[in-house]
Amino acid sequence: MKICIYGAGAIGGYMAVMLKRGGADVSLIARGAHLAAIQKDGLQLKIGAETLQANVRASNDPKELGPQDCVIIGLKAYQAWEMAEAMQPLLGPETMVVTAQNGVPWWYFYGLEGANKNRRLASVDPGDRQWNAIGPERVIGCTVYPATELVGPGVIQHTYGDQFGLGEPNNQKTERLARLVDVFTTGNLKPRLFDDIRDDIWVKLWGNLSFNPISALTRATLDIVATDPGTRALSRLMMLEAQTIGERLGVKFRVDVDRRINGAAKVGAHKTSMLQDLERGRPLEIDALVTAVQELGRAVDVATPHIDSVLGLVQQLGRSQKLYPTFPDAMPEPIAKAS
Secondary structure (H helix, E strand, O other): OEEEEEOOOHHHHHHHHHHHHOOOEEEEEOOHHHHHHHHHHOEEEEEOOEEEEEOOEEEOOHHHOOOEEEEEEOOOHHHHHHOOHHHHHHEEEEEEEEEEOOOOOOOOOOOOOOOOOOOOOOOOOHHHHHHHHOOHHHEEEEEEOOEEEEEEOOEEEEEEOOEEEEEOOOOOOOHHHHHHHHHHHHOOOEEEEOOOHHHHHHHHHHHHHHHHHHHHHHOOOHHHHHHOHHHHHHHHHHHHHHHHHHHHOOOOOOOOHHHHHHHHHHHOOOOOHHHHHHHHOOOOOOHHHHHHHHHHHHHOOOOOHHHHHHHHHHHHHHHHOOOOOOOOOOOOOOOOOOO
C-alpha cells in the first residue's frame, strides 16, 4: 500500500517507521530541520534500548509525492485545517484519509442518520474547509494510544503503547478498512476495530479534554495529574460533564471515569502533548480537545462549568505565551439531541 503521512511528528514518525519496516511504501510530508534530518539520515525511532531506523521519501511539497492509496494525517487539528487544500495532490479517486488525531474530528456527524446527519462543527472546521477540500467520504476514523515524543530532528522516542482504534464513520466493515487493518498489523501496530469509532474517540477524548489542559496549567506529568487529590477531582468532574454530553449524542462508554483515570495514572511520568508543546513554545491544541466539547455541551443543553473554567484558563495561558492559534470566528449550528 502506498501511504503518505502528512505531519511526521512524534506519532506520524512512529507510524512511518513501523509501517515502512512492515513493507508499506511510506512517504512523509515534513518541514524544517526535521525534514532535513529525515532526508539525510532517515527516521530514528527509539524504543527502550533499541533504535530502529527507516529511510523514507520525505518532502514539504505534496506535489512531489502524488496520489496515494492512503493519507494518514498526523497534524494537530488547527494545522490540518490550515493544510486542507494543500493535501489535494495526494488524493486520488479512491484515496482513504486516516485522521490520526486527538479530539473531536471535523467529520464527526458524517455517516450518522437522524437529526444530526452531516452536521458541521465550527470549533474544528470553520467554513467547512476540510469537509469540502478532503471530503468526509474518504475518512477512516482513528484513535491514537501510543505515547511518543519528538526529541530531536529526525529522532522519535517511544514511551509506551502500540494500539490504534479504527472504524468507518458509517460503522460499516468495508474492504478498504480490512486492507488498512492488514497493513497496520504487518507493521506491528495493533489495530482495534470498533462498531462505532465515536465510542472510542470519546474514551480517548476523556483524557485529552482534562489531562492535557490541567497538565499545561500545572506543569505536572500524567501520573501526578491523575493521582493528586485536587487535579484528579477536577479531571473527574470535567470527564463527567463530557460523559453526559456524549451519552446525549448516543455514545456508549465502555469504561467508567475512575477506571479511565486509573489507567492514565499507570502510564507514569509522561508529559502530555499540550505540556510538551508549551515547554517547546509550540502552539497549543485547545479547540479540538476542549472547545469542541464545550460547543457540543451548549448545543445539547448540558452545563459544563468545570470544562468552561479550565478552558478559559488554558486559553488565557495560550494567549499570554502567544501559543493559541484561533480559528476565524464562526457561529455553530445547533446540534439536535439524540432520541
